[in-house]
Amino acid sequence: xxxxxxxxxxxxxxxxxxxxxxxxxxxxxxxxxxxxxxxxxxxxxxxxxxxxxxxxxxxxxxxxxxxxxxxxxxxxxxxxxxxxxxxxxxxxxxxxxxxxxxxxxxxxxxxxxxxxxxxxxxxxxxxxxxxxxxxxxxxxxxxxxxxxxxxxxxxxxxxxxxxxxxxxxxxxxxxxxxxxxxxxxxxxxxxxxxxxxxxxxxxxxxxxxxxxxxxxxxxxxxxx
Amino acid sequence: xxxxxxxxxxxxxxxxxxxxxxxxxxxxxxxxxxxxxxxxxxxxxxxxxxxxxxxxxxxxxxxxxxxxxxxxxxxxxxxxxxxxxxxxxxxxxxxxxxxxxxxxxxxxxxxxxxxxxxxxxxxxxxxxxxxxxxxxxxxxxxxxxxxxxxxxxxxxxxxxxxxxxxxxxxxxxxxxxxxxxxxxxxxxxxxxxxxxxxxxxxxxxxxxxxxxxxxxxxxxxxxx
Numbered sequence: 140x141x142x143x144x145x146x147x148x149x150x151x152x153x154x155x156x157x158x159x160x161x162x163x164x165x166x167x168x169x170x171x172x173x174x175x176x177x178x179x180x181x182x183x184x185x186x187x188x189x190x191x192x193x194x195x196x197x198x199x200x201x202x203x204x205x206x207x208x209x210x211x212x213x214x215x216x217x218x219x220x221x222x223x224x225x226x227x228x229x230x231x232x233x234x235x236x237x238x239x240x241x242x243x244x245x246x247x248x249x250x251x252x253x254x255x256x257x258x259x260x261x262x263x264x265x266x267x268x269x270x271x272x273x274x275x276x277x278x279x280x281x282x283x284x285x286x287x288x289x290x291x292x293x294x295x296x297x298x299x300x301x302x303x304x305x306x307x308x309x310x311x312x313x314x315x316x317x318x319x320x321x322x323x324x325x326x327x328x329x330x331x332x333x334x335x336x337x338x339x340x341x342x343x344x345x346x347x348x349x350x351x352x353x354x355x356x357x358x359x360x361x362x363x
Numbered sequence: 364x365x366x367x368x369x370x371x372x373x374x375x376x377x378x379x380x381x382x383x384x385x386x387x388x389x390x391x392x393x394x395x396x397x398x399x400x401x402x403x404x405x406x407x408x409x410x411x412x413x414x415x416x417x418x419x420x421x422x423x424x425x426x427x428x429x430x431x432x433x434x435x436x437x438x439x440x441x442x443x444x445x446x447x448x449x450x451x452x453x454x455x456x457x458x459x460x461x462x463x464x465x466x467x468x469x470x471x472x473x474x475x476x477x478x479x480x481x482x483x484x485x486x487x488x489x490x491x492x493x494x495x496x497x498x499x500x501x502x503x504x505x506x507x508x509x510x511x512x513x514x515x516x517x518x519x520x521x522x523x524x525x526x527x528x529x530x531x532x533x534x535x536x537x538x539x540x541x542x543x544x545x546x547x548x549x550x551x552x553x554x555x556x557x558x559x560x561x562x563x564x565x566x567x568x569x570x571x572x573x574x575x576x577x578x579x580x581x582x583x584x585x586x587x
Binding site for chain 2: 176177200201202203204205207208209211212213215216220223225226227228229230233234236237238240241242243244245246247248249250251256257261262264265267268269271272273274314349350352354355356357358359360361
């Protein structure tokens with residue numbers, strides 16, 4: 140299924156506006172606001188039940204903190220089977236990585252600092268585990284207006300285990316208009332501008348800054 | 364830069380054959396064998412130094428266990444700056460996830476079981492950390508002919524911390540001809556066919572199998 144062929148296109152309004160030009164002229168477009176994920180999934184499934192070709196739009200990869208799960212869960216409640224195809228995309232971790240250099244060529248973890256759906260205690264446990272086992276760490280949803288505590292808590296946990304001079308890359312609007320990035324260090328990261336459209340990548344013990352790029356050495360012998 | 368415009372295209376022969384039709388007719392093509400990563404990076408940088416437009420091809424995302432890091436490292440040794448653009452792609456974790464359903468909508472870790480460049484003790488420490496903190500776990504390079512011990516050791520470590528009935532998805536050749544997948548459980552996973560072109564996704568405590576698909580529940584209330 141392609142977006143160009145869809146009878147119905149559903150998604151958060153910011154994402155809809157990015158693909159406006161390829162939506163069929165007579166397609167039904169249902170944009171919505173952040174936080175109404177279940178509502179949007181139910182509309183998608185109801186339209187599919189009516190025989191429509193429905194596209195649900197996510198940013199990045201729909202399977203990484205995206206709508207893929209909720210659509211499958213809602214579709215499974217229907218009496219008749221609904222065919223759901225999930226199209227993978229480039230998630231913020233790897234688009235930010237490409238902008239910064241190559242921080243993720245070794246093992247890494249992806250953690251969201253949003254505690255809307257995950258208890259904060261579990262997020263802390265995951266941060267502790269990741270920081271103590273020398274993973275590169277990617278933080279999604281690091282901060283929003285009025286919600287700064289999770290990031291400063293994550294910062295404290297990471298500093299307990301990770302060298303404060305470890306390179307950290309901060310990318311805003313990865314792959315979109317207005318993209319910005321900075322390479323700094325763990326101890327300095329809270330001095331940078333960080334919001335909900337920011338992805339943070341904390342290197343591991345083998346990560347260096349080479350000519351402005353963040354590179355995790357895999358251990359190849361370059362002299363051969 | 365597009366592959367179609369490259370003067371020189373370099374990559375492991377399997378990947379070169381997949382893009383043969385879009386390579387410029389008079390382009391220099393240097394394919395190579397697995398294990399000669401440094402050699403290929405040096406050829407790429409040498410050609411770029413001669414003023415050529417060079418494309419280095421990786422599968423999946425070049426920044427995830429790919430060639431991005433080694434190319435940046437080799438390029439940085441040159442006297443004159445070489446412009447390196449890294450184009451992100453769909454890595455095996457997310458392409459396998461899309462095939463299986465939606466196992467990665469919550470926090471996850473990516474671990475390679477290849478100990479060619481990473482000491483096995485470090486890989487074990489990362490497996491322990493990931494399994495004990497309820498991450499979904501993606502295993503890259505799980506097994507090759509004659510190298511079965513890492514996977515059986517990883518299996519033991521995961522079973523210490525994770526419910527044996529946790530869903531596990533096993534995908535071969537994700538997104539390529541001959542793609543295959545199976546959804547099983549942690550305690551049964553070693554009974555499945557697993558090789559170097561296999562990606563394994565172990566769910567977390569919220570992962571269920573819904574109508575054959577592997578879905579990690581994020582905690583949305585579906586009754587609203």
